[in-house]
Amino acid sequence: MRIVAALGGNALLQRGEAPDAAVQLTHVAQAVHALAPLTADHELIITHGNGPQVGMLAVESANDTTLTAPYPMDVLTAQTQGMIGYWLVRELRNARSGLKVVGVLTDTLIDADDPAFDHPTKFVGPRYPPREAERIADARGWCLRPEGNPGQAMWRRVVASPEPLDILELSAITLLLDAGWVVVAAGGGGVPVTNGGSALGLSGLAGADAVIDKDLTAALLAERLQADALLLLTDVPAIMTGFGTPQARRLIRATPAQLRALPLAQGSMGPKAEAACRFTEHRPGVIAAIGSLTDAAALLTGRAGTLVRATPHDADHPQQVGGARA
Amino acid sequence: MRIVAALGGNALLQRGEAPDAAVQLTHVAQAVHALAPLTADHELIITHGNGPQVGMLAVESANDTTLTAPYPMDVLTAQTQGMIGYWLVRELRNARSGLKVVGVLTDTLIDADDPAFDHPTKFVGPRYPPREAERIADARGWCLRPEGNPGQAMWRRVVASPEPLDILELSAITLLLDAGWVVVAAGGGGVPVTNGGSALGLSGLAGADAVIDKDLTAALLAERLQADALLLLTDVPAIMTGFGTPQARRLIRATPAQLRALPLAQGSMGPKAEAACRFTEHRPGVIAAIGSLTDAAALLTGRAGTLVRATPHDADHPQQVGGARA
Numbered sequence: 022m023r024i025v026a027a028l029g030g031n032a033l034l035q036r037g038e039a040p041d042a043a044v045q046l047t048h049v050a051q052a053v054h055a056l057a058p059l060t061a062d063h064e065l066i067i068t069h070g071n072g073p074q075v076g077m078l079a080v081e082s083a084n085d086t087t088l089t090a091p092y093p094m095d096v097l098t099a100q101t102q103g104m105i106g107y108w109l110v111r112e113l114r115n116a117r118s119g120l121k122v123v124g125v126l127t128d129t130l131i132d133a134d135d136p137a138f139d140h141p142t143k144f145v146g147p148r149y150p151p152r153e154a155e156r157i158a159d160a161r162g163w164c165l166r167p168e169g170n171p172g173q174a175m176w177r178r179v180v181a182s183p184e185p186l187d188i189l190e191l192s193a194i195t196l197l198l199d200a201g202w203v204v205v206a207a208g209g210g211g212v213p214v215t216n217g218g219s220a221l222g223l224s225g226l227a228g229a230d231a232v233i234d235k236d237l238t239a240a241l242l243a244e245r246l247q248a249d250a251l252l253l254l255t256d257v258p259a260i261m262t263g264f265g266t267p268q269a270r271r272l273i274r275a276t277p278a279q280l281r282a283l284p285l286a287q288g289s290m291g292p293k294a295e296a297a298c299r300f301t302e303h304r305p306g307v308i309a310a311i312g313s314l315t316d317a318a319a320l321l322t323g324r325a326g327t328l329v330r331a332t333p334h335d336a337d338h339p340q341q342v343g344g345a346r347a
Numbered sequence: 348m349r350i351v352a353a354l355g356g357n358a359l360l361q362r363g364e365a366p367d368a369a370v371q372l373t374h375v376a377q378a379v380h381a382l383a384p385l386t387a388d389h390e391l392i393i394t395h396g397n398g399p400q401v402g403m404l405a406v407e408s409a410n411d412t413t414l415t416a417p418y419p420m421d422v423l424t425a426q427t428q429g430m431i432g433y434w435l436v437r438e439l440r441n442a443r444s445g446l447k448v449v450g451v452l453t454d455t456l457i458d459a460d461d462p463a464f465d466h467p468t469k470f471v472g473p474r475y476p477p478r479e480a481e482r483i484a485d486a487r488g489w490c491l492r493p494e495g496n497p498g499q500a501m502w503r504r505v506v507a508s509p510e511p512l513d514i515l516e517l518s519a520i521t522l523l524l525d526a527g528w529v530v531v532a533a534g535g536g537g538v539p540v541t542n543g544g545s546a547l548g549l550s551g552l553a554g555a556d557a558v559i560d561k562d563l564t565a566a567l568l569a570e571r572l573q574a575d576a577l578l579l580l581t582d583v584p585a586i587m588t589g590f591g592t593p594q595a596r597r598l599i600r601a602t603p604a605q606l607r608a609l610p611l612a613q614g615s616m617g618p619k620a621e622a623a624c625r626f627t628e629h630r631p632g633v634i635a636a637i638g639s640l641t642d643a644a645a646l647l648t649g650r651a652g653t654l655v656r657a658t659p660h661d662a663d664h665p666q667q668v669g670g671a672r673a
Contacts, residue, residue, distance in 0.1 A: 040413055040414060041415055041416050042431055043415055044419050077411070077413065080411070081404075081407040081410070082413050084407070084411075085407050085410075087365065087406075088366060088367055092368070096368045096430055099430045099434075100404075100427075100430045102429040103425040103430065103432070103452060104422055104425045104426045104429065106425070107425035107428075107454070107538050107554075108425075109553070110454070111451060111552050112451055114515070115551040121519070123451060123519040124451070124452030125449060125451060126428075126432045126449070126450030128432055128433070128436070128437060129661060166490070182359075193447070193523060196522065196523065197523075199509075204521075210558040212433050214437060224436050225440075225441040226440055226441055228433075228437070259406050
């Protein structure tokens with residue numbers, strides 16, 4: 022099988038942790054421990070998020086007094102592709118001696134007129150209490166929004182997250198995959214580039230101050246690479262129905278239509294569900310799975326996580342079991 | 348011909364300029380304007396330095412109060428590979444429509460016991476007046492050294508610059524080149540990794556807090572890729588003899604032995620001359636050229652810059668002409 026695996030940026034840097042290199046490397050090693058075994062039997066493309074990392078670099082850049090303007094998100098996303106890509110490639114080499122693995126810098130085409138530029142939704146960087154958030158929004162001119170349960174929410178910066186339309190390195194990635202390489206690509210959803218902006222009168226490729234959702238880019242990558250499976254890996258074990266209630270159940274299997282009918286939180290599970298639907302609908306032969314990074318192999322067979330495919334499963338309705346029986 | 352072109356990090360960010368993204372992009376566009384025409388007739392591998400950029404990111408990281416330890420140079424070099432690689436790839440695409448060009452994250456193997464770790468020599472980041480340099484050395488525990496003419500020297504941080512021994516992505520780069528791709532690789536000399544440190548008892552690949560000289564990595568890359576030419580591109584037109592005197596002359600041609608006999612400044616022209624010698628000696632069919640970025644095409648034919656090759660040139664001695672006749 023050809024598998025695209027998407028790692029959450031949050032999986033590499035969790036809430037409350039110092040964003041030190043050593044801390045993130047520990048998580049990278051865990052990710053690689055789960056993913057490396059897949060390379061024995063499958064073609065593997067690994068992509069990753071960058072929300073915490075790109076937001077941290079944005080704060081550093083905004084605080085850099087030698088700059089007359091802080092670096093835009095395209096440039097900072099490119100920096101995170103270098104950093105996280107390097108970590109993943111190096112640790113995959115350490116996990117399997119002789120493994121052919123390479124990181125490819127990747128640009129993702131977006132529309133300069135994407136309405137997302139008027140409605141920033143992508144959370145990046147550190148969390149702030151409300152009063153500090155107000156100060157930062159004022160000082161930086163940034164847009165911040167509350168994240169989490171009402172009443173206990175912390176505030177984070179939000180940036181525009183336009184739709185991924187094309188991946189410019191697709192044929193290079195294909196060449197490497199066909200020659201037996203594991204490829205790390207499209208980190209942080211790919212560096213967002215526009216190709217001529219009707220409103221702006223631009224010609225040629227230009228960077229955009231935005232962060233593309235890495236799950237949606239992963240779905241596009243999987244589609245264009247004609248992958249057989251898309252793994253959307255995070256820090257929760259599956260999509261849950263009745264989350265937070267005594268009736269909470271793991272959603273074992275669903276068709277895209279069934280998944281779209283469920284209420285899923287924007288910002289966390291929403292884009293993963295959307296990515297799973299986009300990749301599987303109209304493509305009966307393929308699967309998407311959403312679940313815990315540490316269950317990567319079990320997700321492929323439905324032994325863990327939530328498995329999505331266009332062809333009907335055994336039952337007409339989403340199957341659910343209690344967590345204890347999962 | 349297969350050509351490896353090495354761009355100076357200083358060429359992308361010159362003394363006295365704000366290190367803004369927009370400023371560096373202007374220089375990237377100039378570099379691409381000079382290099383893109385070569386892709387019509389030649390296989391091209393582009394590598395680049397990162398001294399100013401990696402030093403700037405190191406200052407930002409050291410000032411980041413959310414970190415318990417600043418990022419080491421391997422991680423920051425990986426960030427600069429992402430950033431500068433992205434700029435070069437994007438602008439090459441803009442310069443020649445339909446050009447196949449891709450950026451490859453690259454690790455360079457070094458020896459964990461390289462004596463360079465005891466004698467840091469590589470200048471990185473901003474320049475400081477002596478008093479501020481003293482304060483920074485004290486506060487950060489960094490090693491700083493004067494750069495420039497005695498009496499007028501500004502101080503800069505120096506980091507270890509170990510010898511490049513191997514390039515871990517060599518076969519991926521070869522695959523891409525053979526398939527007609529222009530490849531941007533080994534930025535910042537490649538991310539320095541050790542493979543088991545005898546003194547440290549490490550096993551496997553680990554990152555090192557060092558910055559490899561990008562000219563020496565370029566020479567190794569050119570050798571291993573069996574390139575025909577190595578272009579060492581900087582902001583001066585050629586190696587000059589009698590530099591700073593009325594007898595200053597452009598060195599037009601030299602053999603490695605002739606070049607090694609000249610007194611060349613450490614830190615600027617020294618590594619370029621060394622790289623040119625390493626690549627050409629024992630390899631009669633190849634050339635290395637040192638000169639201005641804007642003269643890239645003319646360097647190949649000897650119409651500009653300094654041309655180095657192992658086979659004797661027309662004369663037994665280095666040929667020199669006055670700058671006006673060059």
